Amino acid sequence: MAARGEEEKRQGVIEMRLYTNLARYGGEKTGFFPVPVSPSETLGGLVRKFGIPREEISMVQVNDRLTGDFETPLHPGDRVKIFGLVGGG
Amino acid sequence: MAFGYNGKILHVDLTRSTTSVEEPPEIFYRRYFGGRAFVAYYLLKMMPKGADPLGPENVLVFASSVLGGAPAHGLCRFSVGAKSPLTGGFGESEAGGYWGPELKFAGYDAVVITGRAAKPVYLWIHDGAVEIRDASGIRGMTTGEAQDAIHQELGDSKIRVALIGPAGENRIPFANIANDLSHISGRTGMGAVMGSKNLKAIACRGTGKIQMKDAEAVSNVARRVARDRKEYPLSYSLHWIGTPGAVLHFNHAGTLPTKNFREGTFPGAEKISGEKMIETILKKREGCYACAIQCKRGVGFQSERFTVDLRYGGPEYESLAALGSNCGIDDLEAIAKGNELCNRFGLDVISMGNSISFAMDCNEHGLLPKGWAEGEDLKFGNAAAMLKLIEDTVRRRGLGKHLAKGVRAMARELGPGAEKLAVHTKGQEVPLHDARGKAAVGFGYAVVEKGADHLVSGFDVLYEKPDHPGFLSVAPMGILEPLGVNDMGPRKIRLFMYMSYLWSFYNCASVCNFAFVPRSITTLGELVGLVKGITGWETSLWELVKAGERAINMARAFNVREGFSRQDDTLPERFFQPLEGEGPLKGFQIDRGAFQEGLDLYYGMMNWDAQKASPTRAKLIELDIDWVWDCIREGKSRG
Numbered sequence: 001m002a003a004r005g006e007e008e009k010r011q012g013v014i015e016m017r018l019y020t021n022l023a024r025y026g027g028e029k030t031g032f033f034p035v036p037v038s039p040s041e042t043l044g045g046l047v048r049k050f051g052i053p054r055e056e057i058s059m060v061q062v063n064d065r066l067t068g069d070f071e072t073p074l075h076p077g078d079r080v081k082i083f084g085l086v087g088g089g
Numbered sequence: 090m091a092f093g094y095n096g097k098i099l100h101v102d103l104t105r106s107t108t109s110v111e112e113p114p115e116i117f118y119r120r121y122f123g124g125r126a127f128v129a130y131y132l133l134k135m136m137p138k139g140a141d142p143l144g145p146e147n148v149l150v151f152a153s154s155v156l157g158g159a160p161a162h163g164l165c166r167f168s169v170g171a172k173s174p175l176t177g178g179f180g181e182s183e184a185g186g187y188w189g190p191e192l193k194f195a196g197y198d199a200v201v202i203t204g205r206a207a208k209p210v211y212l213w214i215h216d217g218a219v220e221i222r223d224a225s226g227i228r229g230m231t232t233g234e235a236q237d238a239i240h241q242e243l244g245d246s247k248i249r250v251a252l253i254g255p256a257g258e259n260r261i262p263f264a265n266i267a268n269d270l271s272h273i274s275g276r277t278g279m280g281a282v283m284g285s286k287n288l289k290a291i292a293c294r295g296t297g298k299i300q301m302k303d304a305e306a307v308s309n310v311a312r313r314v315a316r317d318r319k320e321y322p323l324s325y326s327l328h329w330i331g332t333p334g335a336v337l338h339f340n341h342a343g344t345l346p347t348k349n350f351r352e353g354t355f356p357g358a359e360k361i362s363g364e365k366m367i368e369t370i371l372k373k374r375e376g377c378y379a380c381a382i383q384c385k386r387g388v389g390f391q392s393e394r395f396t397v398d399l400r401y402g403g404p405e406y407e408s409l410a411a412l413g414s415n416c417g418i419d420d421l422e423a424i425a426k427g428n429e430l431c432n433r434f435g436l437d438v439i440s441m442g443n444s445i446s447f448a449m450d451c452n453e454h455g456l457l458p459k460g461w462a463e464g465e466d467l468k469f470g471n472a473a474a475m476l477k478l479i480e481d482t483v484r485r486r487g488l489g490k491h492l493a494k495g496v497r498a499m500a501r502e503l504g505p506g507a508e509k510l511a512v513h514t515k516g517q518e519v520p521l522h523d524a525r526g527k528a529a530v531g532f533g534y535a536v537v538e539k540g541a542d543h544l545v546s547g548f549d550v551l552y553e554k555p556d557h558p559g560f561l562s563v564a565p566m567g568i569l570e571p572l573g574v575n576d577m578g579p580r581k582i583r584l585f586m587y588m589s590y591l592w593s594f595y596n597c598a599s600v601c602n603f604a605f606v607p608r609s610i611t612t613l614g615e616l617v618g619l620v621k622g623i624t625g626w627e628t629s630l631w632e633l634v635k636a637g638e639r640a641i642n643m644a645r646a647f648n649v650r651e652g653f654s655r656q657d658d659t660l661p662e663r664f665f666q667p668l669e670g671e672g673p674l675k676g677f678q679i680d681r682g683a684f685q686e687g688l689d690l691y692y693g694m695m696n697w698d699a700q701k702a703s704p705t706r707a708k709l710i711e712l713d714i715d716w717v718w719d720c721i722r723e724g725k726s727r728g
Contacts (some may be wrong), residue, residue, distance in 0.1 A: 019364075020334040021322035028329065030364035055556035056322045059341060066673070085322055086338040087551050087559060087608040 011036050012076025016046070021084035022057070025050045037074050044070030046080065059083040092302040093155040093623040094118050098127075099197045099219060101212065103286050104145055104204030108219045110197075118198075119626060120713060122597040122636050123154025125181050127199050128170025129643035132179070133720050135203065138650050142174035142278075143260055143285035145205035151192070151251070151291065152199035154599040158190030158378070159299045159623045161311040163604025163611060165190055165378040168596060169251075173277040174262040174285075175440070175495055176516040178651055179538040179644045182265070182279050183596050185377040186272030188293060191249040195295030206287035211252070213243065215294045224289040229255055231433045232267045233400060239292050252290035253280040254435025256483050260284050261493050263440035263518070267432060271385070271402025272377070275437040277517060277539050302625030310615045310622075315381040317610060323558060324610040327384040327603055328374060332406035333363030336414075343672030344526035346415045348469050349443075349450035350512050350663050352670030353523055357419025361409050370425055372399055377601070382610075384603050388425050395426040404428040404438075410521035411442025416449060417469030427476055434483040443518035444492040445478050447499065450510045456503055462488050512661045515540035515653075522548075524664040525677045528577040529585045532687055536658045537589075538644035544602060546588040549574040549581075551607045562606035565613045565630055566591060577683050582690045587634075594637030639712045642704045645697070646717045655702040658688060 015032040018025060026033065037046065043060065047070065060067055061081040062074070074080065096118075098111040121130055128150045140146035149171040156164045167189030173180025192200070196217040209224035227235045232254040240246045249268060256264035257280030264280030265273050274280075283289075301307055318324040326334055339345040340358035347355040359365065370390050376383035389399025404412075408428040412418060431438040451457050452467040465488055466474055481489025491499055496518050500511035512519045517540025524531025529552075533545035551559030555571050566587050572580055588607075595602055598620075605611040611619075613630055620628050648657070660679060667676045692699040696708040706718045 019337060020330055021326035023329055024319075024325060030367050055554075055558070058338075058550070058554070058557075061341070081341075083338055083341060084326060085550075085557065085559070086326075086335050087323060087548050 011038055013037070014046075014074055014076065014078045014080055017079075017081045018050075019081070019083045020086055022052055022082055025052045032079065037076070041074045042070065043067070043072040043074060043080070046074060047082070052082070056084055057082055058085055090300070091115060091118075092300050092625045093159065094123075094198050095193060095196055095297075097197050099200045099214070101200060101202045101219070101221070102204045103202060103206040103210065103221070103288060106206070106221055108221070118155050120636070120639070122594070123152050123157060123198060124166070124168040124183070124597040124599060125152075125170060125593065126597040126636065126640040126643060127152035127154075128168050128181055129179065129640060129647055131201050132170065132172065132647050133643060133650075133717060135201070136172060140172060142172045142177065142180070142282060145203070145286070147172050147282055147285070149202040149279070149282050149286060149288075150199060151202075153189040153193050154198070154597060156620065156623055157198075157599035158193035159301060159307060159619070160379050161307050161619060162314055162380040162382060163601035163609075164599050164619070165380065166596075166599045166601055167192070169266055169274045169279045171279060171282040172651070173517075173539065174260070174281045175278040176540040178515055178540065178648045178653055180277035180279060180282070181539045181596075181644070182274035182276040183544075184266075184268060184272045184274040185601055186249075186268045187378045188249045188251045188268035188272070189599060190378045191293040191295060193295070193299060194297045195293045196297055200291065202286060202288065205285065209287050209289050211239065211288065211290035211292060213292045216296055227289055229258065231255065232270055232435055233398065233433060235289060236270060239290060243292065245294060248292045248294045250290050250292045253283050254433060254483075256435040257281055257284035258289070259483065259485065261436060261482065262495050263437040264435050265437045267435060270400050270432060273432060273437075275439065276542065278437070280435050299623070301623050303622040306618055306622035310611065310619055311379070313615070314604070314610055318382055321558070321610040323608060324382050324604075327609060328382055330363040330367065331374070331384050331386050333366050333386065333404070333409055335406040336362045336409055337364065342526065343668070343674035344523045346410050346521045346523050347670065348417050349415060349446040349510060350519070350523055351450070352672065353526065353668050353674050354670055354672035355414035355417075355419070358414065360419040361413040361421050361424060365421055366403070370397070370421065371403065375402075380601070380604060382604055390422070390425075392422055395422055397422075397425050397429045401429045401432040407521050408438045408442070411439050412445075412475055415442060415446045415521060416475055418472045418475060419470070420472040423472035423476060427479055430476065430479045434479070436479065436483065439520050440495060440518040441479060441482065441492075443512060444482070444496055444499070445475055447496045447511060448478075448488065448492060451503060451507050454506065454510065456507045456510075458503075461491055509662045512663050513541060514660065515657055517541045519661065523668070524660060524679055525668050526574060526674050528575050528581055529588070531660060531664060531679060532577060532582065532585050532684075532691075533589065535660050535684070535688070536691060538641070538648050545592055546585045547592065547602075547607050552584060559607035562612060563588065566634070575677070577679070577687050579690055582687050583694065586691060586694050589641065590634040590637040592637070593640045594633050597636055597640050598633075635712065639714055642708060642712055643714065643717060645702075645704055646709075646721050649701065649703040649721050653702070655688070655700055658702055660684065
């Protein structure tokens with residue numbers, strides 16, 4: 001029990017949002033949803049965790065800033081938006 | 090034996106109240122396929138040069154194709170074409186649904202309508218038989234009322250009806266034609282042409298089947314797509330969120346048209362997004378004949394403020410941006426109501442929305458003369474005004490009297506200040522895609538014969554990244570290197586030209602771009618396989634894209650005959666000015682020099698005369714349509 005409590009303390013939660021074709025990797029949610037992350041979590045790790053193929057991603061924003069670096073570290077409270085592919089209306 | 094097509098074109102002379110059937114040879118079908126090529130063919134052959142678009146000499150064509158109605162996804166579309174009352178040039182609009190296939194089942198590949206009926210009529214086409222019936226009783230009805238009345242009169246609710254609402258009857262130059270109320274031939278004012286002919290509707294019902302050379306091959310492709318559509322990212326997304334998914338994407342990219350294309354990001358985007366629609370007003374996902382993808386939205390609700398009828402479909406991306414962000418409006422329910430009103434009255438929602446946003450912009454700039462907007466609170470963000478103006482436009486009352494002319498005509502009356510804010514090409518209001526951020530789309534706005542259209546070559550984002558499935562899918566077209574979205578250089582012009590051949594073929598052959606690459610799932614190899622399987626022709630991608638190129642040249646020849654030249658291939662002034670607001674593309678503008686160089690290159694690559702922007706005789710001979718040269722050279726009405 002003690003070990004598990006320590007583990008939870010080390011973990012934090014980020015907010016994640018998946019758009020268009022990526023929605024199916026997160027249960028087709030339409031807004032932000034919480035994702036527990038370990039202290040060493042990176043954007044690339046998060047993407048892998050959800051099984052999202054890189055070629056299906058068009059843009060990523062962490063805290064409303066555009067990034068193309070999948071090594072970006074994630075911190076508790078971060079808001080991550082991952083955009084999929086759009087071909088036009 | 091012919092496979093795929095009926096071999097019958099129905100001709101209707103409404104002045105004489107007569108019908109006849111033309112049975113063209115196989116070579117006609119193989120050279121033109123159908124759709125927009127049939128439109129161009131009959132306009133060049135039958136319409137006298139300089140005809141009044143709303144006069145009896147105009148020729149109105151409804152055309153399916155050799156593939157239309159075959160039992161596979163994405164082969165349901167048909168073209169409606171005529172000389173456009175909005176642009177004065179080649180008019181054309183494509184729609185999906187069930188009407189095109191039903192026309193085929195009823196025994197015809199296309200209907201060519203000339204003249205003008207003495208009183209309101211509708212056509213009833215059933216298993217080869219044709220009746221011109223009295224429509225006096227349904228005159229003035231909305232699309233829904235008229236469809237119900239026709240179903241009742243003919244005693245069959247499964248009859249597919251293409252029809253106009255009061256807007257078409259009132260000859261609003263951007264009136265549309267609806268089939269099954271929610272599938273819309275929206276652009277270039279074909280509803281007004283129909284209205285000018287006193288033709289309220291064309292009802293179809295048939296028990297015929299499409300004869301195919303190799304039904305198994307066709308069914309194999311349909312099954313493969315039905316199986317994989319939820320795995321393939323682009324077709325999955327079209328189903329789950331549909332085109333409204335573009336709202337937030339474009340907003341983040343800085344290309345969501347806002348306040349009459351002034352800005353590229355909209356603070357209220359979240360409230361009018363596809364996600365918000367799923368959470369609130371979306372009732373069902375629906376689609377077209379034989380299609381598993383089901384990309385269309387069904388929206389219906391009753392709230393304290395509005396009742397929106399599910400029968401009229403739901404707002405696509407174009408509606409959300411036209412009546413929403415571009416008018417500064419963040420009220421999703423009001424936009425859905427506006428979309429429903431446009432479909433009910435028979436107005437093109439793109440042109441209607443842009444006419445309103447243009448008027449709002451002019452009002453903010455103090456450019457509207459006293460009397461135009463008297464009693465109106467005409468400011469960006471006013472949803473009530475937007476809804477009222479849709480009704481006023483149909484009735485031509487108050488400011489609606491002016492909106493009903495369209496953006497170009499209003500701007501000409503208002504003068505140079507307003508012309509700088511008028512976002513149209515060749516007189517057609519621009520779809521909700523900013524050319525600053527989509528170079529090929531913008532280039533297409535300038536050159537496309539029908540006036541601003543976003544479905545000419547595919548969106549730049551499809552070709553931007555080396556691992557994008559859209560980009561990878563068009564390698565068979567010779568597109569081998571990705572290009573940036575704002576690149577308007579020589580390689581982008583080449584990409585545009587090649588992809589416009591493919592899109593043009595799609596519009597000749599009933600093919601839906603939401604079912605086929607690069608925007609969706611069905612591959613070019615499968616496309617060729619479908620054509621072979623349906624027609625039995627030993628064909629190739631080469632033959633298909635050349636057919637697309639042929640149709641572009643025929644549409645171009647029509648415009649040249651009507652007096653269009655290079656100066657008509659241009660962009661609205663707004664796109665040459667820096668994008669305002671705070672988005673990521675703030676300050677970006679189209680470079681005039683690069684655009685003119687692009688035009689020179691395009692005409693050169695097309696083998697067109699660079700000043701007249703007109704096909705050369707050599708090009709027409711190469712495309713096996715040398716008869717079109719006579720139309721261009723002599724301005725003859727018969728080729």
